[in-house]
């Protein structure tokens with residue numbers, strides 16, 4: 001499964017947020033095959049559509065889909081030079097698919113800040129610079145390897161050399177690779193380099209308990225947003241401390257608590273959704289009487305590939321995907337009516353699955 005790594009300087013609230021994630025955690029009974037790794041927190045992906053489908057189908061059981069966050073400890077200034085747990089830190093980032101950077105925007109005299117003051121933009125620059133320097137090292141080494149082949153006019157080497165040069169120029173101008181522009185062909189080469197700053201990223205601005213209602217009133221949050229906008233990255237505001245408290249509550253208590261605080265949606269829920277879409281993930285549903293269930297697919301997947309998310313047998317024996325969009329099904333009020341309206345399509349193996357599709361797979365065993 002794809003995973004988003006949580007990074008940030010010390011004392012910004014990473015552990016607090018990760019604690020909230022593991023406590024809110026997905027019900028293990030529903031996901032018996034999930035990997036047990038203390039650095040991985042598995043959460044259920046909040047989705048109103050699943051509640052609506054449950055009302056409509058009245059199944060015995062409803063199962064949300066899940067998302068994994070990975071806790072990545074230990075970045076400090078100088079990590080790219082191997083300081084602190086530098087090398088381990090970078091190796092851990094290399095293994096995740098997206099980066100969630102927690103940025104401290106809360107003031108609290110009792111919690112020291114590594115550089116002595118609250119300055120989120122400075123913190124973001126510090127971390128991003130370490131990642132850029134690490135990538136620069138990777139790219140420089142790679143250039144040395146392909147340079148000679150490129151000079152001999154080896155076609156592939158020339159193409160890679162061009163990409164590497166462009167990446168290097170960008171990094172030297174302190175730009176993360178994800179903001180650079182490449183052709184589709186070139187992106188394939190970039191992906192193959194597994195650079196840290198080519199991974200999609202978003203920022204989680206950690207605000208205080210007092211500010212969670214109106215995070216935009218916090219000047220630090222504004223600065224984080226300006227910085228993020230320059231690299232087209234999203235910013236989610238959370239109060240890690242409150243999320244930790246919420247994670248101990250059941251659904252009903254949680255809703256009351258949020259209402260009391262005057263918050264429409266928990267920060268963690270927003271973070272889960274944002275991370276999910278950052279990775280290009282979508283949700284399709286299966287809706288039978290025994291079970292209504294949400295499944296994660298990568299956008300662009302064909303119907304047989306999506307069937308494979310459920311079981312490899314479904315992919316191998318794929319015949320057709322009986323498909324209705326969530327909206328059409330809800331509007332019709334029942335599967336039978338949706339069918340009468342002609343909203344249930346029989347899709348074949350080339351069908352590209354859409355977010356919100358409710359699918360019944362037909363397959364040979």
Ligand code: GDP
Nearest residue numbers: 010011012013014015016108111207239240241
């Ligand atoms: P980490 O080093 O980034 O993992 O940071 P921690 O999660 O350990 O948090 C460092 C300290 O900041 C702890 O004492 C937390 O209780 C506190 N802290 C974290 N988030 C918040 C928050 O939203 N508000 C306040 N007031 N304190 C927080």
